[in-house]
Amino acid sequence: MATKTVLEGVRDALYNEMSRDERVFIMGEDVGARGNVFLITQGFMDKFGRQRVIDTPLAEASIVGVAVGAAMAGMRPVAEIQFADFIYPAYNQIVGEAAKIRYRSAGGNTCPMVIRTPYGGGVRGALSHSVSVEALFYHVPGLKIVVPSTPADAQGLLTSAIRDDDPVMCLEHKRTYRLIKGEVPEGDFTVPIGKAAIAREGKDLSVITYGLMRHTATEAAEKLAAEGIEAEIVDLRSIRPMDRETILGSVTKTRRALIVHEDNKFGGVGAEVAAIIAEEALFELDAPIRRVCGPDVPAMGYAKEYEEAFMPSVERIATAMRELAAY
Amino acid sequence: MATKTVLEGVRDALYNEMSRDERVFIMGEDVGARGNVFLITQGFMDKFGRQRVIDTPLAEASIVGVAVGAAMAGMRPVAEIQFADFIYPAYNQIVGEAAKIRYRSAGGNTCPMVIRTPYGGGVRGALSHSVSVEALFYHVPGLKIVVPSTPADAQGLLTSAIRDDDPVMCLEHKRTYRLIKGEVPEGDFTVPIGKAAIAREGKDLSVITYGLMRHTATEAAEKLAAEGIEAEIVDLRSIRPMDRETILGSVTKTRRALIVHEDNKFGGVGAEVAAIIAEEALFELDAPIRRVCGPDVPAMGYAKEYEEAFMPSVERIATAMRELAAY
Amino acid sequence: MKSEPRIRAALPEGLTPDKLREMYAKMVLTRLCDDRAFALNRQGKIPFAATCQGHEAVQAGAAFALRRGTDWLVPYYRDTCLALSSGVTAKEQLMCLFARKGDIFSSGRQFPNHYSVPDRQIASISSIIAAHVTHGVGMALAFKMRNEPAVVLITFGEGSTSEGEWHEALNFASIHKVPCVFLCENNEYAISVPQKMQMAIQNVADRAAGYGMPGVICDGTDPVVTYSCVHEAIERARRGDGPTLVEAKCYRAMSHTSDDNQLTYRTPEEIEAVKTRDPIPKFEAWLKDRGLADDAMFEEIREKAQREVDEATDWAEAQPPPTEEDLYTHVYASGPLS
Amino acid sequence: MKSEPRIRAALPEGLTPDKLREMYAKMVLTRLCDDRAFALNRQGKIPFAATCQGHEAVQAGAAFALRRGTDWLVPYYRDTCLALSSGVTAKEQLMCLFARKGDIFSSGRQFPNHYSVPDRQIASISSIIAAHVTHGVGMALAFKMRNEPAVVLITFGEGSTSEGEWHEALNFASIHKVPCVFLCENNEYAISVPQKMQMAIQNVADRAAGYGMPGVICDGTDPVVTYSCVHEAIERARRGDGPTLVEAKCYRAMSHTSDDNQLTYRTPEEIEAVKTRDPIPKFEAWLKDRGLADDAMFEEIREKAQREVDEATDWAEAQPPPTEEDLYTHVYASGPLS
Ligand SMILES: Cc1ncc(C[n+]2csc(CCOP(=O)(O)OP(=O)(O)O)c2C)c(N)n1
Ligand SMILES: Cc1ncc(C[n+]2csc(CCOP(=O)(O)OP(=O)(O)O)c2C)c(N)n1
Ligand SMILES: [Mg+2]
Numbered sequence A, B: 001m002a003t004k005t006v007l008e009g010v011r012d013a014l015y016n017e018m019s020r021d022e023r024v025f026i027m028g029e030d031v032g033a034r035g036n037v038f039l040i041t042q043g044f045m046d047k048f049g050r051q052r053v054i055d056t057p058l059a060e061a062s063i064v065g066v067a068v069g070a071a072m073a074g075m076r077p078v079a080e081i082q083f084a085d086f087i088y089p090a091y092n093q094i095v096g097e098a099a100k101i102r103y104r105s106a107g108g109n110t111c112p113m114v115i116r117t118p119y120g121g122g123v124r125g126a127l128s129h130s131v132s133v134e135a136l137f138y139h140v141p142g143l144k145i146v147v148p149s150t151p152a153d154a155q156g157l158l159t160s161a162i163r164d165d166d167p168v169m170c171l172e173h174k175r176t177y178r179l180i181k182g183e184v185p186e187g188d189f190t191v192p193i194g195k196a197a198i199a200r201e202g203k204d205l206s207v208i209t210y211g212l213m214r215h216t217a218t219e220a221a222e223k224l225a226a227e228g229i230e231a232e233i234v235d236l237r238s239i240r241p242m243d244r245e246t247i248l249g250s251v252t253k254t255r256r257a258l259i260v261h262e263d264n265k266f267g268g269v270g271a272e273v274a275a276i277i278a279e280e281a282l283f284e285l286d287a288p289i290r291r292v293c294g295p296d297v298p299a300m301g302y303a304k305e306y307e308e309a310f311m312p313s314v315e316r317i318a319t320a321m322r323e324l325a326a327y
Numbered sequence C, D: 001m002k003s004e005p006r007i008r009a010a011l012p013e014g015l016t017p018d019k020l021r022e023m024y025a026k027m028v029l030t031r032l033c034d035d036r037a038f039a040l041n042r043q044g045k046i047p048f049a050a051t052c053q054g055h056e057a058v059q060a061g062a063a064f065a066l067r068r069g070t071d072w073l074v075p076y077y078r079d080t081c082l083a084l085s086s087g088v089t090a091k092e093q094l095m096c097l098f099a100r101k102g103d104i105f106s107s108g109r110q111f112p113n114h115y116s117v118p119d120r121q122i123a124s125i126s127s128i129i130a131a132h133v134t135h136g137v138g139m140a141l142a143f144k145m146r147n148e149p150a151v152v153l154i155t156f157g158e159g160s161t162s163e164g165e166w167h168e169a170l171n172f173a174s175i176h177k178v179p180c181v182f183l184c185e186n187n188e189y190a191i192s193v194p195q196k197m198q199m200a201i202q203n204v205a206d207r208a209a210g211y212g213m214p215g216v217i218c219d220g221t222d223p224v225v226t227y228s229c230v231h232e233a234i235e236r237a238r239r240g241d242g243p244t245l246v247e248a249k250c251y252r253a254m255s256h257t258s259d260d261n262q263l264t265y266r267t268p269e270e271i272e273a274v275k276t277r278d279p280i281p282k283f284e285a286w287l288k289d290r291g292l293a294d295d296a297m298f299e300e301i302r303e304k305a306q307r308e309v310d311e312a313t314d315w316a317e318a319q320p321p322p323t324e325e326d327l328y329t330h331v332y333a334s335g336p337l338s
């Protein structure tokens, strides 16, 4: 086991897969000489050559569209969108094209590719460098979406994504890149897409979350442990497919469900989590389902005050946990 | 009261608002000489002139983007996307721009515009002329989304949308255009955005739905009435903002909730409806929440068999209602 | 008849009298398939048909410029003749019209003419205009990365060049000099919108300069001229000299599709006028003029094609439709819910 | 000093000696604001700064070509000098750097330089590259529909011309001959990506032909030359003759933003070389050469600007930040949840 940051996990997955498989290549803005704006691909151009580490023009639809074509022709492209806020121009290629190629050709063509992008707030990224985009894509059959929150998951899920035969979006919370450190297995390993993790065991309530909020919620849980409340933290890791068994297993055990995400509440991923529980475990619950999420405003503002008011805090989560446990 | 089709309701709203307010104009593909592919704007070019009925180039991002700019400059554009499946290239303009202009400029700029588009299946539109797109937008603060299902709502909601000071998406189920006829008030009237309608009163269960499914569900309800089960049909009409009171009022009364939509189930609008109920009325329920939706496959196929297997039918809905009532 | 060797010398590189006659045969086969589609639509047997009448010459010419078995085609929905000239059979074409389960393009999921025939190097497309253009570029990038000799032919209408994605595709392709050819089938309309409402220029080919690539205009009602232009562009791409934008001027003989009515935006005079430009009689005259074919041969070709289309129709109509279970196949490699 | 009337005759239409000195003053004020932003960033007082060093001349020239109070500006994030030359004050600029509640552009919601000043005809933009270009076209369309005399100036970097939306905007504008001018500030880089990796052409202006509009190249380190080109384009638009694409060749003197490090992709020689192109001393020489200013005047202007920036900094820093409630304002006209 080595200790790495999330960023290093991402880098190592890319590096190892490019070393292992000639079909894998990277394309995106500033991924070459600059080595990506977060320095994830620093040194890659020298190691793998300009042909496999392509600095694209500033045009997201073509970053994804060209990658789709390359995937159809047998490559394994990893397309990078510099910040998730810039993924909108590529929406047609992701939702209208990549997600439907296998289905529309009845398996004649396939689209094994990865779209990676840093998302999320808490880094003073202001209105256009802070967005969460998972809810804008998770409704789309044909896509898979992973949201790692630890270095091991970042590396293992991205590795799985690159090896997957279908298009996978890998959403990396940019605040975790350097903040979150953790143990990562040595050598080749993967984390399966579609399996949630129990980040912390507990018996009094279940907190279902993902991304940076796994860590914020865990902090809140540690606080509550001192008060004698043991929260179970379920880190979804995959948003689509979603691990219904783990969610339902945890909720059935604790009989209380709190959903936490940074993204806006209305129509967020938490809505589907709540719906699954309400459909399948309604009578196992001793309290209403509760969501702690980002507010329903258009964006996270630049000023520190906006950011702090937007992001679910340890305190807000802890309060909700306490109330739910006492219900 | 006059009897109209949904299509006529849409046309009359456009016609009346263009007559009433010089700032209102239409832009889109084939809206001019052709009078729109469904003939909604037939004759408009002759009446209002080429300047106010603009045949655009085949480029959706600019249809919306130019409309956004015109709205910022004080006009009231109605941008048409020919089929909802072609809205993806305009995603950036809708989600990244229109929705955020008021917020990002702290009210300095605003974006009063309408985006209308026909959506939905059941017309043999195949893979790229059948999609439901509401769940891809309803998560976005700053947008409003209406989904009329009757001629009166089509006219009244589109009129409200055009008069609204913020961007409103008007999703018109294309199957309803000529199929659904109904009474429409004479003269100037509006239907408020954000208010659901009780399409049918009942005491045994609530069916929460919208769009074409309002009619399919009502048919199912009539069937069940013969068996002594009285279903209440809630037609959301607005997806964002969503009428929580009417949903919760109905569910609290009937103690059973069935959500029906044509769109894919996972992460669909029904997820948020379920979440709202599970948060606020969990202990009012006598049965788990249930959803009858389109299947989680990438698209509705061309062959009749695909279409029939995809669209929730009267039978499927009636069965779910029966089971829920008997729970 | 003039002696064939002398004629051959005057033919563009790669074209033989046999190939010219085959080209003609594909144009005729296409016309009959097209007519059949509209007849079936009128009979209520199929809900939708899209015509390629007026485009047969550019498509046949372009198809024969491809190196069969090597080069890839990323077509658009109006490319019936390109497909039939690239190995798609009448039976396969009719199966997609009837949306049968055995339809090899999409198993009845897509509208007609949304080909996907990987074993004949034809890529899958959606109906979303211009979305396939970057795909062709990406395929060409893959071939370049793997040092394969394949070139990609990407087609679209002039209306499609208004889309942002079209611009991005040409820009990317020219920067990276990927082996592809952009072929615009300019029929002067995007549904009802005439070219002058789509762009402030006369020639789509004028857009090539903005990408530093050659822009070539050709008479798209002449398959030999189109062949030559596309052939040259393809071999240029194969040599590693980068992409070319070829604009073939053609026309649309009918309404946009079976759902359209051109009388709402085209004058009867205009509709009559385009009929005089029919590429099939024009090509017949060309072939006869060079002694490469005569009326008897045309008749024979037509009869053979008619038999083929009739048989294909009966056969395809009798094939089974998809079933409810087919709704759930090919969602992910691993199954419907992954 | 040469007599001013003679000089004036040789000046481009609309420029007076006073205006030229004002232009110079705006360039200096901008430079000081820019330096201050980076100083504050290094001090940890603000998390982010974007430079416009190397762009001052093109921006000052363009700003003075606008008819103040009538014409609209749809700028991009690098347009500090355009904004300060169009009526934005140093205090307002500093308020956005500090993200204070009273920031008139966004109330501290957006990154610095994301102007929105409707009372001075400056439109709101996001950070999403090229998304504002169609907005400018739509504004121009509105002015045309209402028969108003306003022209819209839309600016962007050369990297932004790769975006599909850029293409769509120019295409729409030229078809409808809306009164706008597209001004490309070509500094040869999109963050780290040099022009040759962004496009296969030498001049962005070459793209104009694809839209049937004039493409003009000018020296963007010379405010008077830029003024002339933009002025001509604006008056052309105002006459109803349609849009122009103006390319001003300039350079980026520093890293992309405070978050970037240009040493990873630019050689030290290149970084040194661009410094010699500084538009401010160049313009000083131009003014002196024509007897329109002398060193004492430059000194005076600089001191005044320095005082302005210092005062603005202290004042802005002392202003209150937004509060938690401010998170919920301006979501909809009717309130946070409509
Ligand atoms: C993104 C998108 N927008 C709109 C449409 C509707 N549509 C289908 S074909 C067409 C016109 C295409 O014109 P052109 O590219 O010139 O091709 P042609 O049909 O003339 O061969 C339009 C607007 C679509 N399919 N996709
Ligand atoms: C859609 C989008 N993609 C990527 C970015 C990240 N980004 C910000 S500025 C920039 C480079 C812009 O280059 P150019 O247009 O030449 O302007 P310059 O900064 O050189 O003035 C990039 C890639 C963005 N803001 N928006
Ligand atoms: Mg056309």
Ligand SMILES: [Mg+2]
Pocket: D157, D158, D159, D185, D186, D187, D188, D189, D190, D191
């Ligand atoms: Mg630049």
